[in-house]
Amino acid sequence: MKFNKEILAEKFNEKEYNTCIEMLTNEIIRILSNNIKTEKPDFKYTNITNLRNICADYLNPQKQAIVFKLHELMTQDEYSEEQMLAELLMLYKKIYK
C-alpha cells in the first residue's frame, strides 16, 4: 500500500495497527533507500540486515541511528503491536524532519 498520511491516520483511528506498521515500515525503508541512492545510485534494498550492514558507508550518524533502530524492531520479536507502532511513529518523525 503506497504511503499516505491521511490513510495512515484513518487506519490508526480504525485500530488497524497492523496496516499502520506495514505502511510506516515500508515508508521508512523507502526514505532511507533514497538517502543511500544519493551516494550510491545503483543501491537496491534487499533486506533490513543488509541495509544495517552497509549504512555506515552512505549515511550520516543520525540516519544510521534510524537504520539501527529499525533493524532492532524488525529482528527482535519482543515488541508488542503498540510498542512497535509507537517506535515506528517516533522513527518516522525523526526521518521526516
Added chain:
Amino acid sequence: MQIDLPQFDDALKSSKLYRQVKPEEPRFLKEYYLRNFLPYIENIIRENPEITYEELNQKLKLDITDINEAIFEASNIYHNYLDLLVIKYFEENPEKVKYYMDLSKDPKYDSFEKVHKSEYEGTFEGNILNYLHTVTSTYEKELSECIDGLPDGYYQKIQEDLNKGNSPKAVFESTSKRFKTEFSPNFLTVKNFNDVAKMVIYGFSEYIKVDSDFLKKEIKTSLVSSISKLNFQLEKFGFIEKAKRIRQVQLERIGLSELSKKLDKMTSSPNEFENELNNLSLGNLLAYNVFYTNRYSKEADILSKAFFTAFQCDLLHKMLDPEVSRFFEFKDRIKKHTETDYSVIYNNDSTTEYPNKADLSRIMRNMFPVEIDYNRFFSKKVTNLVEARRDSSKVSIPGLLYEIKEIYPTREDFEKSMSKIEEIFPSDEQYEMVLDKMAFLHVPVTQTLEAIQTQVYNSKDSFDTHLSEEDELRIFGNISRKKGLVRYSHEPYSENIGRVYGENYNETFKTEQNPDPNIVEDANKYFRIFTPVYYSYEFKNDALIALLSAIKDENEFKNAGIIVNRFNSDRTNAKLNFSTGIGIDPNLTSAIQLHYNRQNLLDILSQYFGDTILPAYEGMEDFCGVSNQIIRPFNKDVEKYLKKLIKDPTLCNTAKNYVSRIYSLTSGKIPDHLCSEVPVGNGKKTRLVFKRRYIDIKNGNIYQIKDGKYVPIEPTNVQQNDSEKAVSANERDDSYEI
C-alpha cells in the same frame, strides 16, 4: 566510530513504553530470581564454603563468558549455509558457472571489497561472487594438482574424448576401467585415482560436490555443538527444569501425567545428547538449533535481569554473610522432618514463647521465598497438619523444635539471623528499579551493538581492546571473512554512554540505598550480560534463509510453514500479523514454533527464493495448551509408549489429538485428522491425503498446487472455529506460565 545516541528523554520514553507493555516482567523476574538464581549461588557457596567475595565474583564473570560463548558457536553456521545455497544454484543451473566465473574475474568485481561496493552487495548474486572469490584459487590449484597426478597420457586422452562429444560419465567410466586394467591396483589406489579423475573430467561441478559434502559435515558438526552448548547453559541455570514443571502441569490437566513422567525421564548426559543429535538430519538440526537460539534469546534475557539484580542489590556480599551459612546448615537439618513435626510449633500461638507459629511462618518464607501466595501455601499445610493432629500417633517427638533451638538457641539469635536472610530478597521496589534501569540501558547499548556490527561487517577500524586476542577469539569467535574479526572492549562505549546520559541517569535512578548510580559501571555490566541476548536475535535472523530453504523442501518437512489463525469469510485469504508465526513438525518431541517479522520474511523470500509463497503449517491447535519450551530427540521408550497410548480409549479429545500429533512426529507421517478424504478411481473407495495450502506472505492469498502451478484455493463457506478465533495464546511462543 561516531554513534548517535538518542536524547535522554526519548530513550527514557522508549524504556517506559517497554515497561508498560510488559506488566508481568517483575513477577517473572522475582519468580526466577528466588526459585532458580539464588539456589544457584547457594550451590556454589555450599560446594566451596571457604569461597571469598573475589572468587565468587570471578566465578560469575566466567559464567557470563560461558553464556556468551555458547551463542557464538552458531556464528559461522549460516554463512556456510549461504555457500550451500550457492552450490545448489550451480547444480541446478550448470550453464551459469562460466557466466559467474567470468564475472568474478571482471576488474569491477574481482575482489570481496569490489563486490561489497558494487550493485551486487547484499544480493544473492553478490553471495555467488563472494563464494567464487573464496573457492576459485583453491579449485584451480586442486585441478592443476590432479592433472599433474594423472599417469602419462591420461589427461590428453580425457581431453580428446570430451572434445569428441563423449559425455563426462562415459569418459570417466572408460578412464577408470583403463586405470584398473593397466595398473591392477588395490581398492584404495583405485578410489584415489577415481577422485582425481572425476575432478579432471567434471571440473568445477565435481569440486562443488565435494565442497558441498564438506560444508554439510561442517554445518552439522557446528549445529550439534551449538545445540549442545545452548542446552547445557539452559540446564545449568534451571530453565529446562522450569519448562518441565510447566509441561507437567499442562499434561496432567489433560490426563497425560504418565506421558509427562516419560518425557521428563528423557534427560541424557552431554555425550549421550550429542550422539542423539548426530542421528538427526541436517534440516532437523537446523530447526532444532533455531528453536534453541530462540529460547536462548528469552531465557538469557531473564538471566541477564537476574544477574543485574544481583549486582545492583550487592547479592554476593550478602550471600557470604556467616548468618547465611548458618541458615544453610539449618535447612539441611530440618528438611528431614515431616509436616507432622510442624504441627507442634504451628499450633503455638503464644507471642512470647520461642519458637512459635510466627517464627515458623518466618522460617517457611525464608526457605521457600518463591511461594508468593502464602495463604494457599499455609492452607495446604494446615489441612495436612489438622489431619495429623486427629491421629496423635502421627505427631512425633518435636524434632523440629529441637533443631531450631540447636541452631538458634535464643530469640535474639533467631531474629538477627532471619533479618540477614531477608536482606537477600530484593523488595518489589528494587525489582522495579532494576527493570527500569535495564529498560533504559537497553536503548543505548543496543544502538551501540548495532553500530559495532556494521563495523564488524565492513572489517573497518581497529577497536581499542582490553581483551587478549585469545580471549576475544574465544568469546566472539573468528567470524568468517564476511563478518570480519571482532576485536573490541565495551569500556569505551560505556564511557560514551556515560558522557551522553551521566547527569540525567543519576537524577532519574538515584535512591536512598544507591544515591550515586554509576552509569558507566552499569552500562559495562549490561553490555556483558545483554550481548548473548543481542546475538541470539542476530543469529536467529541469520538462520532465516536456511530455515526457509528447509521449509520449502517438502522432502525435509512434510508439515512446515506459516501458522495462520485468521481467515476471511470464504477462507481464500489469510490475515497475517506484523509478527508472523512459523511452525515446523520435526523428528522431535514437539512442534517448533517461532516468530519473525513479516516484512523481513517477505524481503528474504523475494531476495533468495524469487517468490513470496510459503506452505501453510497445519494443525497448530493440536498443541494448544501444552507448552513447547522443551523439545528432545525421541528415544525408543517414548516411541513405544506413544504407539500404545494412541489406542487408549479413555483419552479426552484434546489429549487424543495431542498424542496422535506427537506420535506422528516419530515417523513424519501426517496424522489422519489433518488429512482429507479423496475418492480413488471411479469406485466408492477413498483415501486420506494431506492437502497442502500455500500462502503468499505479501497479500495473504491462499493457493494449492495443481499440475505444478499455484492455483487460488476454492472458496469455503465455513464458520471459523474457536481455535482459529482465539489467537493470542498460540501466537506467542515466549509465554511464561507458572
